[in-house]
């Protein structure tokens with residue numbers, strides 16, 4: 001008889017310092033899909049759900065599709081939002097009758113008004129439904145703030161090994177293969193987690209250049225070849241969360257006979273993260289450097305890509321800060337594509353005026369004026385659309401995305417993609433779908449800190465990452481932590497990675 005396997009997705013990276021609560025409406029803007037409607041939406045895509053869909057076919061499982069929920073990072077989930085998504089998944093498990101396994105696609109850094117460890121609470125609830133003997137596996141984002149509770153109730157936590165995250169599909173396939181091994185009695189996976197007394201580490205997980213994170217993953221790969229070691233996952237953590245569990249961690253899925261070895265593996269990984277805690281490849285520069293590079297590059301082949309990393313909506317940035325746009329206007333830089341500014345009010349103004357009209361805009365800077373007030377300018381309405389497109393990838397290839405009602409506004413020599421749903425600029429379709437070819441531009445501005453590199457590094461003449469004073473600032477002294485476990489590096493003097501740390 002076919003194995004009955006429940007599959008569900010719950011994703012959110014919560015920036016608890018954001019003033020924007022995350023609502024069901026925010027989920028609907030990306031996706032909130034109940035039950036088996038998740039299958040047509042993700043069949044053929046390269047995300048985790050796409051990986052699980054193909055695994056169901058490969059192993060001949062009888063699937064129970066619970067639903068899929070994903071929203072752009074922002075503040076804490078409202079109680080109603082969290083309970084709706086939790087109940088969608090847990091009720092599906094209750095109604096399913098006998099289940100043989102559960103495969104989840106989680107982020108691992110979701111915080112709600114009532115839960116500091118939402119994924120831990122979800123796993124605990126599911127474990128309560130199916131009991132101790134049923135394998136539960138979860139894929140995690142590389143930026144999960146993973147917890148002991150997650151490890152206790154899961155049999156494996158399988159995190160991305162790329163940043164930009166282009167291996168969601170592969171990680172789901174890996175998790176599903178482990179489940180199949182468990183179902184057929186070849187494996188009995190258990191999970192443990194260690195977390196050092198560190199707020200940040202593992203170079204935020206960057207894998208685009210040789211260095212710490214690639215070294216850690218090479219170590220993890222080597223450990224995974226050992227008998228009894230199923231999965232070694234490194235989570236770099238997500239800094240902008242005021243919860244006890246913020247920071248890097250290591251999760252090891254192991255066979256019972258290899259428990260001691262698994263603990264040694266986790267300790268070796270943790271020691272490496274601790275020893276190399278000062279290593280960072282982050283290269284934030286002031287906006288003036290980007291303007292200088294734009295001026296120096298006039299007439300050269302290919303665009304300068306300016307990454308407005310501290311307003312990255314992928315980390316909870318408001319997606320509407322204006323210092324970079326204002327600086328480009330003030331400097332008179334031409335042939336620029338700017339993606340994006342979140343300003344639904346200005347989009348509606350443009351829709352009312354119509355394509356070809358000239359309007360006076362008060363653009364962006366509405367969420368927190370201390371990060372730069374609105375840009376006041378005359379703008380030509382170049383194009384209007386519903387803002388939907390399918391990602392070219394490599395990240396999230398094939399996944400449908402909606403920017404909501406969208407207007408391309410020409411201000412001086414700058415085409416500003418003005419949107420109604422906050423989204424990170426990771427795909428060339430942010431521009432291509434709006435009639436703008438970024439390859440022909442002198443300057444392309446993206447609201448992203450790292451993920452943009454997957455699609456934009458191949459077309460870029462040069463990349464400059466700027467700190468525009470947004471909420472995702474790398475200056476952690478600006479963040480007021482009240483719930484974080486202490487002591488913790490680098491905020492406190494810490495000489496022992498296990499001081500106040502989470503152990504196996």
Ligand SMILES: [Zn+2]
Nearest residue numbers: 141142143165
């Ligand atoms: Zn991530």
